[in-house]
Amino acid sequence: MKTLNIILKGLSLFIILNILFALLQPGIGRISAYNLIFPGRERLPFGENSAKAYNLSLFDLDAMFASHEINGSQKAADEFRVILIGDSSVWGTLLKPEETLAGQLNSAKLTACGKNMRVYNVGYPTISLTKDVLLLSRGMKYQPDLVIWMTTLEAFPLDKQVASPLVANNKDSLLRLAASFGLKVDPNDPAFVGENVWDRTLIGRQRTLADVFRLQIYGVMWAATGIDQVYSTDYQKAQTDFDADPSFHKFGSSVLDEKSLAMNALETGVKLVGNIPIVIVNEPMLISNGKNSDIRYNFFYPRWAYDQYRALMTGQSLNHRWTYVDLWDAVPANQFTNSAIHLTSLGETQLAKKITPIITAVCK
Amino acid sequence: MTIVQVLIVAAAALFWGLFMRERGRLYFLLITSIIVIFWLQPALPLRGFDFWLPTATLAVIVFNWYITALEESHREKKNWVTLSILTGAVLLLNLTRFLPFDPILTPSRPPQTEILLIALAGLGFLFFFVTRLKRFNASLLSISIIGLIIFFLALKVPALAYWVSYGIRSLTHQSLTEVKGMDLRWLGFSYIAFRIIHTLRDRQMGRLPAVDLAEYVTYVIFFPAFVAGPIDRVERFIKDLRQPAAALGNDELLVAGQRLMVGLFKKFVVADALAMIALNDTNALQVRTAGWMWILLYAYAFQIYFDFSGYTDIALGTSRLLGIQLPENFSAPYQKPNLTQFWNNWHITLTQWFRAYFFNPVTRWLRSWEKPLPAPVMIALTQVATMLLIGFWHGVTWNFALWGLWHGVGLFIHNRWNDMTRVRASEWATTPFRKTALNVSGIFLTFNFVALGWIFFALSATSVSWQVFLKLFGLG
Numbered sequence: 001m002k003t004l005n006i007i008l009k010g011l012s013l014f015i016i017l018n019i020l021f022a023l024l025q026p027g028i029g030r031i032s033a034y035n036l037i038f039p040g041r042e043r044l045p046f047g048e049n050s051a052k053a054y055n056l057s058l059f060d061l062d063a064m065f066a067s068h069e070i071n072g073s074q075k076a077a078d079e080f081r082v083i084l085i086g087d088s089s090v091w092g093t094l095l096k097p098e099e100t101l102a103g104q105l106n107s108a109k110l111t112a113c114g115k116n117m118r119v120y121n122v123g124y125p126t127i128s129l130t131k132d133v134l135l136l137s138r139g140m141k142y143q144p145d146l147v148i149w150m151t152t153l154e155a156f157p158l159d160k161q162v163a164s165p166l167v168a169n170n171k172d173s174l175l176r177l178a179a180s181f182g183l184k185v186d187p188n189d190p191a192f193v194g195e196n197v198w199d200r201t202l203i204g205r206q207r208t209l210a211d212v213f214r215l216q217i218y219g220v221m222w223a224a225t226g227i228d229q230v231y232s233t234d235y236q237k238a239q240t241d242f243d244a245d246p247s248f249h250k251f252g253s254s255v256l257d258e259k260s261l262a263m264n265a266l267e268t269g270v271k272l273v274g275n276i277p278i279v280i281v282n283e284p285m286l287i288s289n290g291k292n293s294d295i296r297y298n299f300f301y302p303r304w305a306y307d308q309y310r311a312l313m314t315g316q317s318l319n320h321r322w323t324y325v326d327l328w329d330a331v332p333a334n335q336f337t338n339s340a341i342h343l344t345s346l347g348e349t350q351l352a353k354k355i356t357p358i359i360t361a362v363c364k
Numbered sequence: 365m366t367i368v369q370v371l372i373v374a375a376a377a378l379f380w381g382l383f384m385r386e387r388g389r390l391y392f393l394l395i396t397s398i399i400v401i402f403w404l405q406p407a408l409p410l411r412g413f414d415f416w417l418p419t420a421t422l423a424v425i426v427f428n429w430y431i432t433a434l435e436e437s438h439r440e441k442k443n444w445v446t447l448s449i450l451t452g453a454v455l456l457l458n459l460t461r462f463l464p465f466d467p468i469l470t471p472s473r474p475p476q477t478e479i480l481l482i483a484l485a486g487l488g489f490l491f492f493f494v495t496r497l498k499r500f501n502a503s504l505l506s507i508s509i510i511g512l513i514i515f516f517l518a519l520k521v522p523a524l525a526y527w528v529s530y531g532i533r534s535l536t537h538q539s540l541t542e543v544k545g546m547d548l549r550w551l552g553f554s555y556i557a558f559r560i561i562h563t564l565r566d567r568q569m570g571r572l573p574a575v576d577l578a579e580y581v582t583y584v585i586f587f588p589a590f591v592a593g594p595i596d597r598v599e600r601f602i603k604d605l606r607q608p609a610a611a612l613g614n615d616e617l618l619v620a621g622q623r624l625m626v627g628l629f630k631k632f633v634v635a636d637a638l639a640m641i642a643l644n645d646t647n648a649l650q651v652r653t654a655g656w657m658w659i660l661l662y663a664y665a666f667q668i669y670f671d672f673s674g675y676t677d678i679a680l681g682t683s684r685l686l687g688i689q690l691p692e693n694f695s696a697p698y699q700k701p702n703l704t705q706f707w708n709n710w711h712i713t714l715t716q717w718f719r720a721y722f723f724n725p726v727t728r729w730l731r732s733w734e735k736p737l738p739a740p741v742m743i744a745l746t747q748v749a750t751m752l753l754i755g756f757w758h759g760v761t762w763n764f765a766l767w768g769l770w771h772g773v774g775l776f777i778h779n780r781w782n783d784m785t786r787v788r789a790s791e792w793a794t795t796p797f798r799k800t801a802l803n804v805s806g807i808f809l810t811f812n813f814v815a816l817g818w819i820f821f822a823l824s825a826t827s828v829s830w831q832v833f834l835k836l837f838g839l840g
Contacts, residue, residue, distance in 0.1 A: 003614040003621075052646065213637070220641040220663070224656035 018201040025200060029063030029212050035072025038219035041228060042069055042097035043121040044135070045215055053229045054221035058211035059169035061138055067215055070120045070142045080115035082359065083122050083139045085132050086150030089283055089341040090123025092348075096231060097121075099345040101150075104352040105359075113145070113363035120144075126164035127155045129265035130183070134170060136269050137177055140276075146362055147278040148355070149269060152285060152341060153309040154300050156261040157249045162191040169193045183268040235338040239299045240290035248305035256308040263316065270322060277362045279323045282313060284331040284351060286340040298340035323362075330354050365404065365591055365675075367632050373400065373587060374624055374682050381612040381620075381685035389609050393582045393686065394446070398422065398453045399469055400587040405551045407471035409542065410532055412479075414471040415458070417550045419480075421585065422450055423487050424512075428560045429580040430494065431504045432567040437574060438495070446577040451484060505564050512557045512564075519550055521760040552590045554757060558717055559584045563598055565721050573599050579606075588682035592675035594693040594713040601688070609687035620684035627677025630670045638667035643822045649831065654838045661836065664822050665815040669698065672711070698814070701806025703771070703778045706814060714754065723750045743779055748772030758821070763829060767820035774813055 034040045044064050047055030058064065065071050075081055084090050084102050092100030098107060102121035110117040122139045124131065132149060139147070154160065162168055171192045177183040198204045222228055251257060270278055286298045296302050301309075310326060317324030335347030343351060365373075380392050401418045408414045426447065430438065437443065460467055461474040474480070497504065518524050525545035532547075533540055563580070566572040575583070575598060583601045642664035643657075651657045673694040683690045697710035707715050723746055730742050737745070748769065755768025793799045816833070823829045834840030 003618050006618065051640070214640065217637055217640045220656075220659060221647065224641075224652065224660060225647065225650040226652060227650060 018203060021202045021205070022197055022200040027062050028209060029060040030066055032063065032066035032071075033216045033219050034067040035069065038223040040069030040072040041067050041222060042103065043091050043100070043228065044068055044124050045228075046091065046125050047229060049230055050214070050218070053227070054218045054225065055228045056211060056214055056218065057165070058208070058215060059166055060208055060212055061134070061166075061170060061173065063212045063215055065138050065141075067219070068120070068122070070122070070139070073118075075143050076116075078115050080112040080117045080146070081142070081144045082112075082117060082119040082146045082148060083136075083142070083144040084119055084148050084150065085136050085139065086123040086283065087127045087132075087152070087155065087341065088123070088125035088339070089152075089343060090121065090150050091125050092121065092123070093125060093229070093339070093342050094231060094235065094337050095343075095345060095348065097226070097228065099348055101348050101352055101355070104348050105355065108352065108356065110356060110359070112359050115145075117359065123150070124166060126166060127152065128160050128162075128164040128167060129155045129262045129269070130161040130174065130185075131164040131167045133177060133183060133265050133269045133272065134167060134173060137173070137272055140272060144273075144276055146359060147273050147276060148281060148359070149278060150281045150283040151266075152283050152300075153306055154341075156263075156309070157251075158260055158262055159249060161262050161265065162189050171195070177268065177272075181268045181271050182264070184262075184264045238286050238336050238338055238340050238342070240286070240288040240293070240333070242288070242290070242292040242296045242299070244292050244295055246295050246302040246304065248302050251305060254304050256305050256312065258312065261312075266316075267320070270320070277323065279325060279358055279362065280313075280317065281355070281358075282310065282324070282326040282328050283341060284327050284329065284343065284347070286333050286336040287329055288333060288340075300340055323358075325358055327351065327354055367628070369404065370628065370631075370678055374678070374685070377588065377682045377685040381617070381687075385609050385611050385687070389687065390578050390582065390605060391449070393586065393605075394449065394578050395453060397582055397585045397587040397590065398450065399457070400590060401552065401585050402457050403469050404591060405471055406549050408547060408549060409538075409544075410529065410547050411536060411538060412475035413532070413548070415474045416483075417548075419454055419483070421550075421552070421556055422454065422581070425556070425560065425581050425584045426450065426577065427491070427494070428508055428564065429575070429577050430491070431508060432563050432572055432575075433577075433580070434574055437576060440576065443577040446581065449578075450581065454484070455480070502568075505568050509561055509564050512561055516553070516557050517760060519548055519553060520756065520758075552585070555590065555593055555595060556584055558595050558714070558757075559598070562595070562717060562721065566598070573602065575602055586683070586688070588679040588686070588688075589690055592672065592679065593711075594676060594679065594691050595717055596690055596713065600691070604688045607687070612685065612687075616684065620681045622681070623677050623684065624681030627674045627679075627681055629674070630677060631674030635667050635671035635674055638663045638670065642667040643819070643832070645824055645828065648823055648828050651835065654836055657832065657835045661815055661819065661832075665698070665811070665818050668818065668821070669694070698811050699807055700810055701803050702782070702810055703774045703813060704782075706810055707771070707775065714757070718750050718754055722753060723747075726750075740776075740780065744772075744776045747775045747779070751775065761824065762826050763820045763824060766826065766829070767817055770817040770820060774817070 041055075045055055045067055046057050047053035048057065050056040070083075082105070090101060092103070095103075097103050100121055100123075102119040102123075105117070105119040120139075120142070122135050124135055129151065132151065132155065136147065136149070167174065168191050171187070172195075174183065174185045175187060178185045202209070246254070248256075249260075251260065266280070270280075285300070287293075288296070288298050294303070297306055306328075310328065313324060314326070316322070331343055331347045331350050335344045335350065336342060337344055376396055380389070384392065401421055402415070405414050405418050408417075433443075455477075457469055458474040458477055458480045460469055461477070467473050494504070518528050522545045525548055526543060529545065529547035530540065530543045532538075533543055563572055563575075579602050580598075582605065583596070583598050586596070586601070589596065641660060643660040644664075647660060651660060676693040680690050680692070691713055693712050695709040695712065697706050700706045700709055726749065727742065727746050730737060730746070736742065749772070751770075751772030752765060752768035754771075755764040755766075758764050758767075789802060793802050816836075819829045819832050820826075823832065831840050
């Protein structure tokens, strides 16, 4: 009987804890050892080889931002705070934190509007404007003085918006953005990871909780080594020879139909920042001169689609009075690494030099 | 072992403990253990070897039972029954190759049945031949010990393991481009060899109790202790095994369950979490400061303890469900005030094995010399040699040798220091505060000495270990 009593009591306690957890939904992710015991990470956590990168991909935005250095730095009166958002090119695939665009801008110790400029890397791998808006909505809590939104055509197609796992796993946050800022979100999109009551219990959330826990443990390795990804030099170079394929997503007729692009996400992002200046940058991409480069610029884009996109963005920015900068050809082809948008450290330096006057121009 | 494998093994033990406790324990343990050694064997790149190695384990055990058992027991019917069970089990496991789905009980599809039949016939012939060598029985014991040590070296010396793998690949016409020493991962062989050597030595000394084949096989491959020990003694094991198993009472279930849960928590929560930050070959050269290097080293020290003692708890809890009380293997080793006590409480059964079959006999032999060596020299020799062997048990590499040497020299220094200071220390430590201070400083020094020794254990290259040492003391 004693054993049975113990088992029954243990089981009851476990069930009660699960129910309480499902009802209260405590923000476990907000509790973080980063910026407390360990230094904050210089970019959001992302990693596919945790054991070597001392990093991992998780979808709890609270935990992600809690581990970021931006969460641990009180904004000083003389700080000009810049938030950089965008895809893996901003996050800095294959680059050390100091080699990324944010890292290079910071190491230049620039001033803007009479204040010390401090740039925070809030970029995140996967290409989707909706994902950028999601991160921007969180980033706004940290009182930026300027937002720089690096983007590219691949982030625009509607079918790309929820494809990012970060977006697919944060339906509630997106629905809140939809309600507050008019972000177009289809709540019935099958790409969303559904959540029922079971998913909200301790058992249902075991993966999320384990990820948050692992992220804290990897804080030791981040603090000890400063490594947050595998900085491989043995990678396959970005493709420069292509098949004679003019296709781009589902745009079959050589017309980049605006209705199939997530312009609304871009508008939502601008609305979200309110009076804070925002600069939208068409990020540099690899312009190939290899086989069939008369048809395609690179792996992502046929020439027709990209040319139309650039014209469209110029028109849209004029219509909406957005600060828009087109840096599509700012970096030569030999400064790209394993993708048509990933830059080398030197490429980032070149880009940083182009971005610097844009930032200082904001103050005028 | 994965957590799923551990839970399946524990569930099998619980099932038997709850529903079949009073019936057929020996044969339940025997058959389950046979299945488990095939099931847990990792898949190997050498074709068919993940089936052949567990089969070889059983053949080696049967052979060694034969040469250690009393002659009159050779023809006992129950032993033939056991032999039939062993052969039948191997055959049945092999026949699973014809099932229409992926293998469950073996890591890959078992080899062709006709090859197995030829191999079994060959083993039968060899066995028949050995049984004719009655007058060489005493020599067979020594030959078997040497054979096991040679096998051991072939698996543990990286260069030898490489060449063995190379030879097997050549003979079986497999690719020679990807030969690795790790090709021959014979699960549990270190433990199997040491249990068998213990029975061989005890037989030589005339101390081995009469054990039938089923008991002998079960002792050597007892499934809860197969992967990570402890290394039980056969006379203790069969005493439990022969006692009628009482029904699994609440108290017993509670104690066993508690031990199992503690083990699962230690291994799969604490140790696995610490493994993420523990010192290893990759991070050893990435750490930027001495402080963080100490943290990674301490993480390794605790990871290896929680991992190993966690497995032991799992083994003890599981075996308790089966009515077997395996010996303890750890007893708060990091809380011991000196290195000698540490080694009396760390991997206790392995240390006792070496004490019984190496340290004590060698010491006796050295003392028996007409002109015995001075005591300190004798102590240094035996302690360093014992610890070197314990190092080699883990792998015959320079780093394991250095780890053994580190502890051997440490034990010798402690022995001498203790002799020199024992009286003065007891005169000084007259108040509770002083006693505590002495104890705490001893624990601190011992733990850090052991932790520094782990550098050799955790890393595979001597040069990297040296760099870690330098970094720890701010010199690198």
